[in-house]
Amino acid sequence: MTVTTTTSADLRSESVRTLYDQVMARCKDIDHLNGIGGLLNWDQEVMMPPKATAVRSEQLSVLVGVLHEIQTSPVQGALLDELEYRQQHEDLSIVLNPYELANIRLARKAYKEETLVPVEVAKASAALSSKSAAAWAAARKESDFSKFAPFLEEQIKLLRQSMGYKIRGGSKEEARKINEKARASLGLSETDECYKGYYQGLMNIYETGFKEDRLQALFADLKKHLIPLIAKIKAKNFQHDNSFLLRDYDITKQIEFSHSLAKKIGFDTDAGRLDVSTHPFSGGAHPTDIRMTTRYTLNNIKEGITATVHETGHSVYEQGRNKEYFGTPVSQALSLGIHESQSLLWERMVGLEKPFWTYALPLLKEKYPEDTQLQSVTVDQFYLGFNRVEPGFIRIEADEVTYPMHVILRYEIEKALVEGDIEVADVPALWNAKMKEYLGLDVTEDRLGCLQDIHWSFGMVGYFPTYSLGSIYSVQIFTHARESIPNLDEHLAKGEFHVLKEWLNKNIHQQGSLRESGDDLVFDLTGKHLDSSLYVKYLTDKYTAIYDL
C-alpha cells in the first residue's frame, strides 16, 4: 500500500496538495483492490474450475472486508474533513484543477456512503443476497413467486434500512428532500415510517445525480408513444424473413468474425481479452486490463454478433478512460446509464443499421463462402431481417422497441414496493396486468413474468431504469455525433469506426465522472437535457418504414 498515515492533529499545517495526494493514494489502493475483485469475478465466470466455487466466494468476502476497512479508514475521513474545512475557507480552484476538485467531491461521497451504513447492515445484506439468489433460482425453476416472496420482503426491509442511514446521514440529498417534503405533507415525525424518496436514493446508487421526476417524465413520454407503436406493429401481423440468420454457423468462424469486429471497432486486445461465458459481460481489472465476454449460438448468428458489439461498446468506454487520472474517482465511468449508452450506441445505432452492414455483410459472406442462402442476401434484406420487432415475455430477448416497456413495468413495481405503496404479494398480479397493458401479452407463468430477473434477489432495486436511460442517452449522443462528424455514415459503411470511437473517447469516455450526472454530461455535449423525443422519433421513423405503418 502506498498510504501514509497522518494523525488529524497534523493536518491543519499540511498543504491542500499534500492532503489531496494522500486522499488519492488511498483511492488508488481502493481502485486496485476493486480491480482485483473484477479479475476474480471474470475468472469465476470464464476460467475457474467448478470445485473452486466455495473458496472463491470466501476469497471475495475477505476482499470485501479488506476494502471496507480501507474505505472507512478514519485517516481518510480526517483528510476529507480537513479538505472540506479548507474548501469553506479558501478557493481551492487556485491549487486544484476541475478534475482534482471532482476527485475530492467523489472521494467524500464514497467515504460517506461506505461509513454511514453500519457494517452489520452491510454484512446482513451480503449474507441475505446469496441465500436470496438461491431461493430465487429455486422459485424460478418451480415458477412459484411465493417461494421467493419472503426473501424479497427481507431485501426490501434491508434496503430501506441502509437507505435510511444514507438519507439521514446526508449522502442522498435529493432523497432526503423528497422524504422531508412527504413527511411534512403527511404530518409525520422523524421517527414515523415514511419511505417516500427512497427510490430516488436507490436509483442514484446506479445512476448518480439523476432526478427521479425527470425519469418519470421521460418514461411517461415513452409510454405515450411506444404502447401505440407496438400495438400498430402487432396489428400488421407481418414479419420480414430472417431465416438466413438462423442457419448453422460454424462457431469457430463466428468467433473469428466477432473478434475481428471488436478489434475493428477499436477494442485494444493488448489491453484486454475477449472470451466466452454463459452471460456476456464486460469487466476486468483496469482500463489496461479489460476482460469482456460474449456467447455464440450455432443456429443464430445474430446473438453472438449483437452480444459482442454490445460488450465492445462497454469495453472501449473502459479502455478509453482518462489515463492521467487512472486510479482516481474522476477517471471512472459516470453511471450505469452512460455505460449502457455506449454499449447500445454500438449495438443499435451502429450495429443494427445499414451503414454498418454495408461494411460487415461482405465480410460475413467471406467467412461462409459455402452458404449459398447467405451469399444471396442483400444489405436491405439483411437489415429488415435483423430488425424484427416481436413483443415477448423476456426482457433480455426484447428488441429495441419493446425493451423500454419491460423496464418501465419493473420501475413502476419496484418503486411502489420500496416506497410502501404495494406489498410483495401484489407483485405477480400487477406484473401480469402491466404486461397485458404495455405489450398485449398474457403471462401464464411467474417464470416468464416476475421471476425472470435475478436483480431483486441481490437487492438491486433502482437498477432497471439505467437500461432505458442508456437507450435514450445513446440516441441523443449518436444524433449529436452524426451532426458533429462529417459523413459519419460513409465512414461507418467503410468500416472506419475509429472516427466515431475517437469522438466518443473525447466526448464521453475521457469525461469520466467530471460531471454530477449523465444529464449534465449530455447537456454540456448537446446543449439539451436528456430528451426522450429524439428516441421516440428514432423508433417511430425507423419502424414505420420497416413495417410500412
Place this chain on the structure above:
Amino acid sequence: MTVTTTTSADLRSESVRTLYDQVMARCKDIDHLNGIGGLLNWDQEVMMPPKATAVRSEQLSVLVGVLHEIQTSPVQGALLDELEYRQQHEDLSIVLNPYELANIRLARKAYKEETLVPVEVAKASAALSSKSAAAWAAARKESDFSKFAPFLEEQIKLLRQSMGYKIRGGSKEEARKINEKARASLGLSETDECYKGYYQGLMNIYETGFKEDRLQALFADLKKHLIPLIAKIKAKNFQHDNSFLLRDYDITKQIEFSHSLAKKIGFDTDAGRLDVSTHPFSGGAHPTDIRMTTRYTLNNIKEGITATVHETGHSVYEQGRNKEYFGTPVSQALSLGIHESQSLLWERMVGLEKPFWTYALPLLKEKYPEDTQLQSVTVDQFYLGFNRVEPGFIRIEADEVTYPMHVILRYEIEKALVEGDIEVADVPALWNAKMKEYLGLDVTEDRLGCLQDIHWSFGMVGYFPTYSLGSIYSVQIFTHARESIPNLDEHLAKGEFHVLKEWLNKNIHQQGSLRESGDDLVFDLTGKHLDSSLYVKYLTDKYTAIYDL
C-alpha cells in the same frame, strides 16, 4: 473478513479453544489473500494482456501491503502471546489435537517472521528485487556479470540485514546458535559483523527446519560419487539414439496426450486447470483451484511430457492437502524440498522408467499413427533414448545425474557470499572453476555460467539446495513406496497410477506441515533420516546399466 478483534485485557478469561479459533480465523484470511495473489500471478503468466503489466505489479504490491497489515496485526500477536503463556502453564494437548498444536506453532513462527523485520527493510527488498531482476536480464543479455554485480551486492547486504533481525529476534534458532558459536570462537562482540549461520537461516525460509550440517554431509556424499560417475559416462563417449523424440510432433496432439497423462496420474480437472506458459509452474489459489502450466516444443516431445508430469506431481500434492485443515498452516506443503520430491518422484521415478512407458508408449503411438519411426520404437529403445546423460552448462536443461552438481556449485558459492568468505566479484571465476571440476566443462560466457539463473536477482539465496533435497527425498520416498505397495511396478505398467497417488496422498500430502522438517517426515515414514546413499545407488545402478560402465 471473519476476524473479530479482542483486546488483550480480555484474553486471560478466554478458553484456549476460543483463542485458537481466533488465531485460525486470521490465518484463513491470510490464506485467502495469498490465494488471490496466486491467482493474480497465474493470470499474469497465462492470461493477462501485455499492457496490464504495470498495473498488475501495482495490484500485487497493494495486496502485499494488505497482507503485511493482517500478518502483523497486534491482535494476532496478543492472541499468540496468550496461547504461549497457556502453553507454559497448561497441557494444551488435552484441548487441542496434534494438528491444532502444529497450527499454533506455525502461526507463531509466521507472525514472528513477519514482524521481526522492519517494514522499511521489507519494502527496500521488494523495490530492489524488481530493479535487480531487470539489471540481471540486461546483464545476461550482454553476458557481463559486472553489470549485475552491484545489485547482487545490494541484495546480499539486505539479506544479511533482514536475516540479522530474524536471528536476533529468535525466529531462526539454529542460525542464532551457529552465529553465537562463531562469534565466541572468533572473540567477537554482539555488534561486530559476523555472518556465520546466516546461510542456515536463509535456507530455512525455503526448507523449514533442515540443518545445514546435514545438507553438507549429503552434498559431500553426492560429490564423492557423482563426479566420478559423470566422468565415466563422459569417457564412454557414446549416446543412445533419441532421434524419435526430436521429430515434428503436432502440438494439438501433444496437448491432448499431456492432458490425458495428467488426468491419469490423478490431477483433478474439476479442481484445477492445465494451461500453457513460457515457464511451466504449478500455482493457483487453493487446493480446489490449482492452476498448473506446461509448454510444448514441436520438435522435442520429451519437453512437454516431462514438464507436464513434473508439474502434475506438484499439483496433486496441492490438491491432496488435508481438507479438514484447509486455510490453516498445518495443511500447507511442508517445504520446497518436499514439494520438489513430489514433482521429481512422478517425473523421474515414474516418468523416466520402463513401467510407465510400458503403459504410455502404446498411447503415444496411437496419437501419431502416421509416424512410422515412432511406431517401430520398442519400450527398451524409448527408455534408453529418454534417459541420456549429457553434461551441459545450463541447470534447467540438466539430466538427473548432472543436475545435483549444478546445485552444489550454486550452494557453495551463495553460502560463501552470504557468510562473507568471498566477494561478489569472485563469483564468475569461482563458478567457472567449479564447472570444470564437477562437470568437466569450460564456461566461456557468463550468460552460460553465473548469469543463467534469476534467483539471486530476487534475493533468493538458500533456495537452490531444495532442488537436490527434492531428488534425494524422492528416491527415498519412492523406494519406500515400492516396498509398501505390492506390485507397484505392475500397477504403473497398467497405468494404475492411483495406487501410488493415494499412497502419497496419505503419507506425504495430507501430512502437510505437521512435522518440523522434511527430514522428520521422511524419518517417520521410512524409519531413516534422509539418506543420500539410496540416491547415489539409484543413479549408479541405473546409468551403469544404461551406459554399460
